[in-house]
Amino acid sequence: MDREPLSSPELAHELRETVGRLVRRIRREPGPPLAQLAVLARIDRFGPAGVSDLAAAEGVRPQSMAQTVGDLEQAGHVAREPDPGDRRRQFVTLTEAGRARLHVARARREGWLAETLERELDAEERAQLQQALALLARVAGG
Amino acid sequence: MDREPLSSPELAHELRETVGRLVRRIRREPGPPLAQLAVLARIDRFGPAGVSDLAAAEGVRPQSMAQTVGDLEQAGHVAREPDPGDRRRQFVTLTEAGRARLHVARARREGWLAETLERELDAEERAQLQQALALLARVAGG
DNA sequence: TATTGTTATACTCTATAACTATA
DNA sequence: TATAGTTATAGAGTATAACAATA
Numbered sequence: 035m036d037r038e039p040l041s042s043p044e045l046a047h048e049l050r051e052t053v054g055r056l057v058r059r060i061r062r063e064p065g066p067p068l069a070q071l072a073v074l075a076r077i078d079r080f081g082p083a084g085v086s087d088l089a090a091a092e093g094v095r096p097q098s099m100a101q102t103v104g105d106l107e108q109a110g111h112v113a114r115e116p117d118p119g120d121r122r123r124q125f126v127t128l129t130e131a132g133r134a135r136l137h138v139a140r141a142r143r144e145g146w147l148a149e150t151l152e153r154e155l156d157a158e159e160r161a162q163l164q165q166a167l168a169l170l171a172r173v174a175g176g
Numbered sequence: 177m178d179r180e181p182l183s184s185p186e187l188a189h190e191l192r193e194t195v196g197r198l199v200r201r202i203r204r205e206p207g208p209p210l211a212q213l214a215v216l217a218r219i220d221r222f223g224p225a226g227v228s229d230l231a232a233a234e235g236v237r238p239q240s241m242a243q244t245v246g247d248l249e250q251a252g253h254v255a256r257e258p259d260p261g262d263r264r265r266q267f268v269t270l271t272e273a274g275r276a277r278l279h280v281a282r283a284r285r286e287g288w289l290a291e292t293l294e295r296e297l298d299a300e301e302r303a304q305l306q307q308a309l310a311l312l313a314r315v316a317g318g
Numbered sequence: 319t320a321t322t323g324t325t326a327t328a329c330t331c332t333a334t335a336a337c338t339a340t341a
Numbered sequence: 342t343a344t345a346g347t348t349a350t351a352g353a354g355t356a357t358a359a360c361a362a363t364a
Contacts (some may be wrong), residue, residue, distance in 0.1 A: 037306070037310075038273075038301055039299075039302070039306065040302075040306055042290040042291075042293045042302065043282070043286060043287075043295050045288040045290070045293055045302055045305065045306055045309075046286045046287075046289035047217070047282075047286055047288040049289065049293075049305070049309060050202060050210070050214075050286060050289065051214065051217075052215065052309050052312050052313050052316065053198055053199055053312070054199065055193045055234070055235045055313075055317070056195055056312055056315065056316040057195055057196065057199055058235050058236065058331090058332080059235065059315075059316045060192060061299065062332095063333085064331090066194045067352090067353060067354080068192070068196065068353085068354085069344085069353075069354060069355085072193065072196065074201055075189070075193075075269055083291050085322075085323060085324095086321080086322060086323075093196070093197045093200050093201065094200065094354085094355065094356090094364095095355075095356065096322075096323065096324090097323085097324080097325085097355085097356075097357080097358095098354075098355050098356070099323095100323060100324060100325085101324095101325095101354085101355085102354085102355095103250050104324090120321095120322085120363080120364075121362080121363060121364090122321065122322040122323070122362065122363045122364070123228070123279075123321095123322065123323085124322085124323080128352085135180070138187070139322085144185060144188045144189055144192060145185075145188075146189070147188035147191065147258070147315075148184040148185040148188040150315050151187055151188055151191075151315060152182045153312055154311075154314045154315055155314070155315070157181075159311050160181070160182075160184065160187060161181055161268065162304070162307065162308055162311065163187065163191070163308050163311050164179070164181065164182055164187055164190070164329070165304065165308075166304055166305050166307075166308030166311075167187075167190050167191060167194050167258070168179075169271050169296075169297055169301050169304065169305050169308075170194050170198055170305070171197075172296045172297070173198065173289075173292050173293060174194065174197040174198035174201045175197065200354095200355080203330085203355085204350095204356095205357095208346080209329090209330060209331080210330085210331085211330075211332085226345070226346085227345070227346060227347095228344080228345060228346075233329060236331085236332065236333090237332075237333065237334085238345075238347090239332085239333075239334080239335095239345065239346085239348085240331075240332050240333070241343095241346095242347060242348085243331085243332085243347095243348095244331085244332095246347090246348095254346060262340075262341075262344095262345085263339080263341090264340045264341070264344065264345040264346070265340095265345060265346085266345085266346080296319065298327060
């Protein structure tokens with residue numbers, strides 16, 4: 035199944051097309067908006083954080099994150115707590131409803147992806163993919 | 177550098193986060209809208225095609241593709257030619273301006289990605305990534 | 319001055335609904 | 342009826358610009 039190695043421009047092209055299609059496919063699954071889900075997941079994993087921290091972590095502008103966090107707050111999925119040491123900052127925390135929402139959403143939305151990974155790939159291929167994700171993280175995060 | 181193998185749900189989570197960040201990073205590079213670029217690239221590679229064909233190939237609805245093709249036509253980057261055998265169909269073709277636009281855009285937008293692949297990864301890692309893309313295509317395309 | 323965060327506005331991308339024209 | 346394509350409308354996601362409050 036080995037193919038000719040692609041040049042970097044060719045590989046860049048394939049990479050862009052493939053991840054584009056994958057993102058569209060994931061987004062088609064029902065569930066809460068992906069940007070919101072990502073924030074809930076991050077707070078659940080790493081604990082309360084400021085809006086700027088969340089923006090930097092997700093690779094978006096603080097203004098964009100303020101919008102996302104505002105939507106989550108209106109839905110009752112996050113709450114804000116003032117930082118006593120720096121009154122500019124507000125810690126964004128998960129509410130119980132937000133935590134429940136996260137778990138349900140994970141089961142549904144990432145559930146599709148997880149099932150597809152199970153169905154389409156064998157264990158070795160999943161390990162291959164896991165290694166490749168580390169490479170992609172380097173490409174994206176630089 | 178081997179890590180513990182992730183469970184499929186964990187891998188799904190990492191996959192979604194990583195490709196999300198990568199897409200945002202690519203989109204930040206200046207250039208024409210990605211959806212338009214993808215259509216120009218496809219016609220350049222596979223020749224003129226109908227709107228529905230393009231929609232199916234890119235994994236979007238025909239209505240979405242009609243919008244994208246309409247924008248491209250207004251910009252003078254594609255033209256339409258009637259199919260003499262079926263008057264419902266219209267072949268979308270590249271204009272000279274569209275071809276020029278494509279090549280400039282590739283040099284700029286995918287150029288960043290190609291350079292990053294060259295800089296951040298070695299040849300073996302790029303080969304690894306190429307193989308992983310085939311796996312991702314299976315996940316996305318199912 | 320720098321940092322945290324906001325609101326206002328606009329663009330990209332895609333979707334669903336409702337439609338016309340042709341097969 | 343089915344297919345190719347359209348317009349209208351809406352929502353998700355992100356951006357820039359301009360601003361307020363705090364450090």
